[in-house]
Amino acid sequence: MFSTDSRNYQTLAQKAIRDSVLQDALTDFQNLLGKGGAKAIENLPEGRALRLVGRAIRQKAIANLDILLDTLAENVEKNGGSVFFAEDGTAAVNHCLAIAKKHRVRLAVKGKSMVTEEIGLNQALMAAGIESVETDLGEYIIQLAGEHPSHIIAPAIHKTRDQIGALFAEKLNIPYTNDPSLLTQAARKALREKFLAADMGISGCNLACAQTGHITTVSNEGNIRMAATLPKVHVAFMGMERVAATLHDHEVLIRLLTRAAAAQNMAGYISYIGGPAASGQADGPEEFHLIIIDNGRSRILADDTFREILYCIRCAACLNVCPVYGKIGGHSYESPYSGPVGAVVTPLLFGIQRAKHLCQGETLCGACKEMCPVDIDIVRMLLALRAMLAEGDRKWKVVPDNRFEKAGYALWAWMIEDRRLYNLVLGAGRHLQRFLPKNDQMLARLFGPLKGWTEQKDMRPLAKRSFIEQVKKSRGIK
Amino acid sequence: MAICGKKVFLARIRKALGHPTEVFRQDDAAFKQTAVLSVENGPAGIRPPKTNSALLETLIAAGQRVNLNVGVYDSLSEIGLALARLVQTKAPEWGGPKRIAAWDHALIHALKLPQILAPQKIPVHFTRLKGCVPGHTADPIRSARQRLRRHIETAFIGVTAADFCLADTATLVMKTEPGRARAVSLLPSIHVAIIEEHQVVSDLKSFIAQIGANVAEMKAGLGNCLTLITGPSRTRDIEGVMVYGAHGPKEVYLYVLKNS
Numbered sequence: 001m002f003s004t005d006s007r008n009y010q011t012l013a014q015k016a017i018r019d020s021v022l023q024d025a026l027t028d029f030q031n032l033l034g035k036g037g038a039k040a041i042e043n044l045p046e047g048r049a050l051r052l053v054g055r056a057i058r059q060k061a062i063a064n065l066d067i068l069l070d071t072l073a074e075n076v077e078k079n080g081g082s083v084f085f086a087e088d089g090t091a092a093v094n095h096c097l098a099i100a101k102k103h104r105v106r107l108a109v110k111g112k113s114m115v116t117e118e119i120g121l122n123q124a125l126m127a128a129g130i131e132s133v134e135t136d137l138g139e140y141i142i143q144l145a146g147e148h149p150s151h152i153i154a155p156a157i158h159k160t161r162d163q164i165g166a167l168f169a170e171k172l173n174i175p176y177t178n179d180p181s182l183l184t185q186a187a188r189k190a191l192r193e194k195f196l197a198a199d200m201g202i203s204g205c206n207l208a209c210a211q212t213g214h215i216t217t218v219s220n221e222g223n224i225r226m227a228a229t230l231p232k233v234h235v236a237f238m239g240m241e242r243v244a245a246t247l248h249d250h251e252v253l254i255r256l257l258t259r260a261a262a263a264q265n266m267a268g269y270i271s272y273i274g275g276p277a278a279s280g281q282a283d284g285p286e287e288f289h290l291i292i293i294d295n296g297r298s299r300i301l302a303d304d305t306f307r308e309i310l311y312c313i314r315c316a317a318c319l320n321v322c323p324v325y326g327k328i329g330g331h332s333y334e335s336p337y338s339g340p341v342g343a344v345v346t347p348l349l350f351g352i353q354r355a356k357h358l359c360q361g362e363t364l365c366g367a368c369k370e371m372c373p374v375d376i377d378i379v380r381m382l383l384a385l386r387a388m389l390a391e392g393d394r395k396w397k398v399v400p401d402n403r404f405e406k407a408g409y410a411l412w413a414w415m416i417e418d419r420r421l422y423n424l425v426l427g428a429g430r431h432l433q434r435f436l437p438k439n440d441q442m443l444a445r446l447f448g449p450l451k452g453w454t455e456q457k458d459m460r461p462l463a464k465r466s467f468i469e470q471v472k473k474s475r476g477i478k
Numbered sequence: 479m480a481i482c483g484k485k486v487f488l489a490r491i492r493k494a495l496g497h498p499t500e501v502f503r504q505d506d507a508a509f510k511q512t513a514v515l516s517v518e519n520g521p522a523g524i525r526p527p528k529t530n531s532a533l534l535e536t537l538i539a540a541g542q543r544v545n546l547n548v549g550v551y552d553s554l555s556e557i558g559l560a561l562a563r564l565v566q567t568k569a570p571e572w573g574g575p576k577r578i579a580a581w582d583h584a585l586i587h588a589l590k591l592p593q594i595l596a597p598q599k600i601p602v603h604f605t606r607l608k609g610c611v612p613g614h615t616a617d618p619i620r621s622a623r624q625r626l627r628r629h630i631e632t633a634f635i636g637v638t639a640a641d642f643c644l645a646d647t648a649t650l651v652m653k654t655e656p657g658r659a660r661a662v663s664l665l666p667s668i669h670v671a672i673i674e675e676h677q678v679v680s681d682l683k684s685f686i687a688q689i690g691a692n693v694a695e696m697k698a699g700l701g702n703c704l705t706l707i708t709g710p711s712r713t714r715d716i717e718g719v720m721v722y723g724a725h726g727p728k729e730v731y732l733y734v735l736k737n738s
Contacts, residue, residue, distance in 0.1 A: 025717070032718055066491040073484065079702055085487035136707070138715035154715065180716040184724060196631065212697045222664060222711040228703075229660045232521060240491070247696050251686045266647035266682070268544075269726070270706040278702050280625050282659035283606045294487060302494035311632075436716055440720050459651030
């Protein structure tokens with residue numbers, strides 16, 4: 001679940017940067033999926049222009065979200081499914097626990113779902129004495145290791161085959177191997193037993209279609225199909241923004257999603273699920289429950305500045321091209337939502353002040369927007385969050401983050417408007433810098449609020465003459 | 479409580495969007511229809527249809543990219559022979575005797591699998607929901623499903639048909655219907671799908687365009703569960719190395735029956 005803390009951020013980021021295994025993994029991963037994903041989108045019949053169509057579809061869907069969710073719920077119910085609207089994580093978790101209790105569920109199999117990470121579903125199920133097994137291979141690995149996902153679609157990229165080999169030898173009682181195919185086979189065998197014995201299947205929802213009343217689940221492994229087919233109850237969790245109006249809209253978004261997320265023209269398995277098994281059908285769940293979650297999203301919806309982040313379809317493409325994510329990895333964010341999208345979503349969902357370091361840690365290079373399959377302007381929102389932290393905001397309950405810094409800039413703004421005053425300060429600076437420690441003519445250390453500037457590098461001292469003074473001198477102007 | 483929860487939930491969204499709270503009511507279907515349709519990005523444009531042979535070539539090439547084995551045959555008997563050879567050469571992943579599970583579907587019945595596999599003494603179980611005799615057990619449908627499930631669990635090869643096949647991505651489109659158990663393409667280690675050439679369409683867009691011109695047709699076209707399957711189950715979760723057979727089938731074979 002969410003635990004992000006600005007005090008940990010730098011420590012975790014530094015640890016990640018020193019971890020050479022992680023650095024290699026992140027580089028390989030970004031090379032594979034970042035470049036591959038960009039190419040897959042370029043190779044669409046419509047080319048990169050389809051991103052703008054995708055954006056328009058998302059924009060209109062979010063602008064009509066009330067109607068779409070009502071239509072979706074009505075259609076799912078007509079097909080014999082149940083829909084529950086959960087204001088927050090607790091309501092969603094409690095509803096799932098009530099369903100589990102009614103069916104005396106002892107074992108639940110889960111497909112990968114970031115929204116269930118957001119609301120802490122696994123912890124709640126376990127506290128209620130229900131075994132909840134993550135079945136996506138990456139999620140299974142990190143569940144066995146007692147860790148958290150470090151990427152939205154590739155949760156275990158931070159682990160090496162050797163580490164996974166040792167983990168499986170210990171937890172699954174198999175002889176040690178570091179062969180990915182043997183390790184996958186061991187997980188396949190262990191998880192097949194869970195799938196066949198489970199009483200409840202839990203999944204997320206990649207994208208629902210309001211018009212027809214379906215949710216869609218996307219995977220390559222087939223674990224979500226297992227979880228949605230074999231147990232007698234299927235419970236799907238959905239962040240309220242994940243809905244498309246029509247099947248045509250949905251089709252465009254699915255094509256963008258599979259390319260951006262995994263550089264694939266089509267995922268291994270996509271299921272359109274509209275309800276429980278109908279009578280006469282040979283299999284499928286007896287009950288289908290859809291839990292639609294707000295948990296802070298309506299607050300984002302109400303703010304024009306940040307509404308755009310709700311267009312996100314959680315493909316994680318921005319993670320795959322982000323230079324910051326590529327160095328510090330997912331765990332530094334301490335949130336189920338990492339990378340550029342996480343740097344916007346996490347503060348908005350869990351508290352801007354509390355997660356301020358995330359929006360301050362990104363570089364604003366804009367690679368995320370270039371890559372985003374629905375063209376979300378993440379940089380604009382990062383800047384808006386930073387402005388809010390500087391100025392404070394009553395609606396979001398943000399107090400100015402650093403009054404000293406704000407006062408410093410106010411002073412600076414006042415000073416540079418007066419040339420004589422500026423020259424005076426400049427002169428004083430030139431005089432005072434003589435007393436600072438030097439390293440090969442460069443300033444090696446600054447003090448007080450300026451000390452951060454020399455933590456990683458030396459600073460060039462103030463020039464003996466300013467540019468204007470040099471020009472004046474060369475042209476003989478007094 | 480659920481109804482009340484929904485009202486409050488949607489009211490909060492309407493407020494956030496600045497929509498008037500009384501713009502639409504539960505029964506105002508006409509309004510909803512226009513509002514929903516107004517966000518449509520136009521009807522799906524179907525690209526110029528490819529010729530049959532071009533579609534098949536596309537399908538075969540796309541199949542290679544996702545490790546799907548595509549074979550094109552002139553007659554059902556050839557497909558039967560190919561399947562019999564496959565059954566003979568492959569071993570059950572989880573041990574035990576060789577068993578086959580197959581859809582209760584006209585095209586599959588036309589293969590005459592029980593006769594073809596009789597020399598190898600391999601039983602074929604068709605996934606028809608049988609034994610729903612009222613009064614037979616406390617819950618006849620549930621127990622019939624359980625029996626069926628055990629047959630599918632113990633099968634090492636599952637044989638299905640498909641509704642469509644998308645050539646561009648080598649994707650099988652399978653709608654859930656009685657007699658067509660979903661688990662047949664999921665639990666056995668090997669999945670064999672048999673389609674006729676005319677079922678091959680170019681891509682997802684043309685499939686969506688084909689299933690219906692209006693909402694009612696589209697809803698019916700998707701049913702309560704429609705699955706797109708592209709190649710065998712796969713994962714890249716360990717150091718980015720591609721491994722086939724994560725949870726679902728390790729191998730998928732697609733046999734296409736040519737138009738006569």
